[in-house]
Amino acid sequence: MTGNHFDQPIGESEPIPEGAIGHRVAPGAFARLAPEAAREDRPARPRAFGSRAGTISGYVLVALATGMVMMFLWRDADAGQMPVLVLKEDLPAHRMLTEDDVTLSTATSAGKDGYVSLPVTGRLTLRAVKKDQPLTKADLSPDVTKVLGTAPVVVGVSVPHPGGLNGALQSGDRVRLLLSGATGVRAEVDAFVLSVASGGAGRQASLVVALRRKDAERHAAALLEGNILVVKRVRA
Structure with a gap:
């Protein structure tokens, strides 16, 4: 058949016009580029800062609470009071303490030389001690552990x-x-x-x-x- 592409012998392709030749692309290159293109076309998702903001807010609240406690303690210190360690509950004699057994309170600064300071872990009560009673050196043994x-x-x-x-x-x-x-x-x-x-x-x-x-x-x-x-x- 003359005048159409069927006149061309089988196995021979029609010449590609010179202007249509583009850059050579290695096999599989498009497969590697396609995901990148897909990511570029995908709408940007807003980043979530909720959990981080919540953590930061928690730190701020703890810092504020600690500051308020220290402010009240210093105010009491100015009035002849000072921070002391007290028991959270009544304890009998010969009980070994840990840090979880004590908390902070205030008491008169007149007895400051006799008050106990941290750490208290490993120390034994030498006598029965009441809850909220300031701990003194006469109440506790040294660290026996x-x-x-x-x-x-x-x-x-x-x-x-x-x-x-x-x-x-x-x-x-x-x-x-x-x-x-x-x-x-x-x-x-x-x-x-x-x-x-x-x-x-x-x-x-x-x-x-x-x-x-x-x-x-x-x-x-x-x-x-x-x-x-x-x-x-x-x-x-």
Whole structure:
């Protein structure tokens, strides 16, 4: 057929006009570019700042609340008051404290030298303490966990009056207990004195002490016998 494209032999293509030739594109290039084009055509989505703004607002509120608390505390300090630590609830004697057991309050600044400060974790109450009562050094032992671990036990023992240092022991003292027997000293254990009750001159003294659990279990018989010498380090 002459005059139309069927006259062209099979297998030969019609020449492409020179002006129609464009840039060469490697196979698959369009597939890689298509997603980019799709993203460009897609309407921009507004960014959400709600959660971040909420977090920032929370920080601002906490800062404002803290500032107000400190303002009231300083106002009370000017009136002869000062911040102190108090218990959130009544606690019996010989209870180990954590930071969760205390909160801030105010009390007269006249007793500031006797008030307890943070940290209180690991300290034992030496006597029953009421809720909202300012904590003083006379209420708490030192941190016993550094010596006795986190699970000490409280034990009552009797010692000869001279063995109890003739009344020189005080609540909160760190001591060494020498447990003696017929053949001499059988063991030495670390302890903290929680309370002292003297039976009078020449009589037994009763001590309440905190010990490591394993020491109390291992030397239970010797502790019951009462052949105990108390050794207290003398501070320079």
